[in-house]
Amino acid sequence: MSTETNIRIVLAARPQGRPKPSDFRIESVGITQPGEGELLLQILYLSLDPYMRGRMNATKSYAKPVEIDGVMEGGTVAQVVRSRHAGFAEGDIVLSHSGWQGFALSDGVGLRKLDPAAAPVTTALGVLGMPGFTAYAGLLTIGQPKAGETVVVAAASGAVGSAVGQIARIKGARAVGIAGGADKCAFVRRELGFDAVVDHRADNFAEQLKAACPDGIDVYFENVGGPVWDAVFPLLNEFARVPVCGLIAQYNTIAASAADRLPTLMQQVLYRSLTIRGFIQREFVDQRPVFYRDMAGWMASGQVRYREDIVDGLENAPQAFLGLLEGRNFGKLIVRVAQ
Numbered sequence: 001m002s003t004e005t006n007i008r009i010v011l012a013a014r015p016q017g018r019p020k021p022s023d024f025r026i027e028s029v030g031i032t033q034p035g036e037g038e039l040l041l042q043i044l045y046l047s048l049d050p051y052m053r054g055r056m057n058a059t060k061s062y063a064k065p066v067e068i069d070g071v072m073e074g075g076t077v078a079q080v081v082r083s084r085h086a087g088f089a090e091g092d093i094v095l096s097h098s099g100w101q102g103f104a105l106s107d108g109v110g111l112r113k114l115d116p117a118a119a120p121v122t123t124a125l126g127v128l129g130m131p132g133f134t135a136y137a138g139l140l141t142i143g144q145p146k147a148g149e150t151v152v153v154a155a156a157s158g159a160v161g162s163a164v165g166q167i168a169r170i171k172g173a174r175a176v177g178i179a180g181g182a183d184k185c186a187f188v189r190r191e192l193g194f195d196a197v198v199d200h201r202a203d204n205f206a207e208q209l210k211a212a213c214p215d216g217i218d219v220y221f222e223n224v225g226g227p228v229w230d231a232v233f234p235l236l237n238e239f240a241r242v243p244v245c246g247l248i249a250q251y252n253t254i255a256a257s258a259a260d261r262l263p264t265l266m267q268q269v270l271y272r273s274l275t276i277r278g279f280i281q282r283e284f285v286d287q288r289p290v291f292y293r294d295m296a297g298w299m300a301s302g303q304v305r306y307r308e309d310i311v312d313g314l315e316n317a318p319q320a321f322l323g324l325l326e327g328r329n330f331g332k333l334i335v336r337v338a339q
């Protein structure tokens with residue numbers, strides 16, 4: 001295993017609207033050796049997630065943007081290849097936040113050791129990691145699904161949505177998924193066991209969604225926004241809960257729509273006693289231990305399944321990420337950086 005050169009992908013330009021390959025740049029730099037109390041990590045897997053689109057903008061958000069010429073941010077599974085840190089040995093596999101690169105130095109802060117015998121290490125980036133936790137905490141804390149209620153989630157074949165629907169079913173609710181295309185819909189219905197699924201690309205999507213939710217919608221776990229939200233909104237029942245997790249359909253939008261729909265939205269929030277509550281998963285950090293316990297148990301019993309979409313080679317990360325923003329991934333998107 002050579003540790004001579006680090007390949008990394010940096011932000012070359014801030015995208016206007018949809019990002020382009022030229023907004024990224026691949027660089028080759030030397031590797032700095034770890035000092036006392038540090039360790040050198042070799043990245044094995046890089047998670048690609050929708051939030052990275054927000055980090056490419058300079059606008060104020062819940063997290064700092066990536067600087068121009070800065071390494072793109074991202075969650076990673078890595079192996080310790082050199083350790084001068086008492087808590088880590090060479091060969092340890094860890095969850096880190098090392099970004100889009102082949103090697104990274106760490107002082108050990110924020111690393112979590114992974115046990116490859118307990119679960120495939122890639123699951124620490126998906127179903128047993130940040131996306132799975134997002135689904136768990138957002139659905140159970142804000143959505144609070146009850147037996148017999150209807151829970152709807154979009155991007156239902158993806159890392160967050162797939163967990164949302166399966167947890168809803170574990171809680172006795174009826175899970176209705178929304179996904180793009182026949183293959184994803186078949187997977188959500190047959191493999192994940194959702195009660196119904198609707199293709200948001202269908203011409204009569206809104207009608208199909210209404211037919212799939214004959215008793216209305218009690219919980220809508222918002223992952224996408226845009227036209228999907230427009231179809232969901234009229235179907236929300238009195239006292240419906242809407243955890244607002246993500247708005248991927250809007251991430252490349254430069255200007256908001258001219259039509260001011262806020263008065264109508266607020267009127268309906270009032271008339272139907274709706275709860276619409278945004279969240280960032282880290283606010284629920286104290287729930288992580290119970291999440292790991294519950295999710296590992298559900299996976300062991302077969303109640304939660306997952307799908308990963310693994311792309312080979314760090315150099316393919318930009319293209320894979322652009323695909324994620326257009327629904328070309330099928331499952332949790334991960335880049336295999338090294339064997």
Ligand code: NDP
Nearest residue numbers: 050155158159160179180223245246247248249280281327
């Ligand atoms: P996914 O693995 O589900 O990938 C994104 C999916 O979004 C695509 O595969 C596609 O699925 C769907 N999509 C993309 N563009 C559109 C569009 N224009 N209209 C409708 N659907 C679209 O991603 P994740 O599961 O990782 O993330 C899902 C959501 O959760 C994102 O919005 C993300 O930002 C959010 N999130 C929020 C967190 C928080 O703390 N609040 C933490 C983690 C994620 P399809 O082809 O089926 O439409």
